[in-house]
Amino acid sequence: MAIPSVTSPEIFQHVRIIMGMVLGLSMTRLLNGLVRIIQHPGQTRIYPVHIGWVLTLLLTLVHFWWWEFWLIGLPTWTFQVYLFLILYAISLFFLSAFLLPDSISDYTGYEDFFISRRKWFFGFFGLTIIFDLIDTLIKGHAHLAMFGGEYWFRVPLYLVLCGTAIYSANRLFHKAFVTFALLYEVTYIVRFFDTLN
Template sequence: MDAFSHIRVIISMILGFGVAQLLKNTVKLIDHPQKSKSVYWLHLCWVSYIFILIVLFWWWEHRLETVQSWNFLAYLFLIVYTTLYYVLCVLIFPDNIDEYKNYKDYFFSRKNWFFMFQILLFVVDFGDSLLKGKAYFQSLHWTYPVRNILHISLSFIGIKSSNEKIQIGIFFILFVFDILFIAQNYLY
């Protein structure tokens, strides 16, 4: 197995665990509504958003086949980077929230961690794009750096604010921007 095939398997496993975490806990809400804490729609919006981010990341990683030479640091970098997605999945949808009144209480008590990991994810994403080569990085539309900087900036605001309207605004801006980003870059 070549290095690209090997890293693709590891990335798929880690992302698969993350998607399983999101799906398992979403289905538990449907399967056992009386057992689950009251659902919070903004929390579910973030769950769906993280799912979209994972699918987009998975799609982007097929471009790793353009990497000509692999070394241990590049390999480790990608594993750590992919693990950030899994951490986001567990932070946004843990297996158990018995310590909290409901998902709204959980979300606002963990929002700082959630947004800090998003900041880290989008900072590291620049390195991932550079790993694919300078030509690849330069081929990205202007929306790529704007997208990452927007995510980082709004995540800082998300950390600072516990105002529900601001949190809704952050979600809405990032969601709409990413849908437009996907349409611009991948729906042709």
Template sequence: MDAFSHIRVIISMILGFGVAQLLKNTVKLIDHPTKRKSIYWLHLCWVFYVFILIILFWWWEHRLEMVQDWNFFTYLFLIIYTTLYYILCVLIFPDDINEYGGYKDYFFSRKNWFFFFQILVFVIDFGDSLLKGKDYFQSLHWTYPARNLLHIALCVVGIKSSNEKVQIGIFFILLVFDILFIIQNYLH
């Protein structure tokens, strides 16, 4: 098995664990309605958003076939980068929130970590895109760096603000921008 095929398997495995975390806990909300804590719609919006981020990441990593020089540090970089997505999944939807009053309480108590790991994802994403080559990076148009920088800036705001309306605004701005990004780069 070549390096590209091997890293593709590892990435798929790690991302699969993340998607399983999101799906398992979403189904638990339906499957055990009397045992669940109070559902918070904004929390579920972020669950959906992380799911979309993982799908986008999986799609982006298809371009790893462009990488010519594989070495240990490239391999390690990609495994660490992928692991950040798994961490996001566990942070946004843990298996147990019994020590919290509900998902709203949980979200606001852990939002700093959630947004911090999103910042890491989008900073490291620049390195991931450059790994695929200058031509690939340039093919993403101006919207790619704008998307990442906007995401980083709004996550900083997310860390600093506990205002529910600000949190809702962050979610909708990022969702709309990512939908436009998908349309521009992947649906033509």
């Protein structure tokens, strides 16, 4: 049976639905976790670095949905591109789940939990940086050129920081990393993603 002829924007609308479902699950997990912390502040000791990553990831999820709109101009869609985008969205869900699991009763608080599970979190965070690079290349040379040389500095810097975070439990480093990541994400959005023109 032949598939009817469809345009790239129509395919994008179709793909966007499943991506939205996965991103919706990610945001729900983060928001529910934050509300649980607010509702029961004495139940589990919070850790500012952990909360910083929750806020950074929330902003990243919103940003992801915004920047993926550029895919509407993709001239050709393949199953491989579709599968890649779904895996990218799933990796963001994993990050959400690593930050706010169903229970942390095996730990003394969010600091103990975050430092103990940092290898998983930063391993997947590094993976999303690689996915971002592939995603940017899929969108074409003009899209990549928009970021100038900064992009080729950003990717290896984040990979080095993630690698360091995997192996180091130094609290000062983790505080500096999350502060940098949150502030950089804000400036990155303002400088490059304010409009989709």
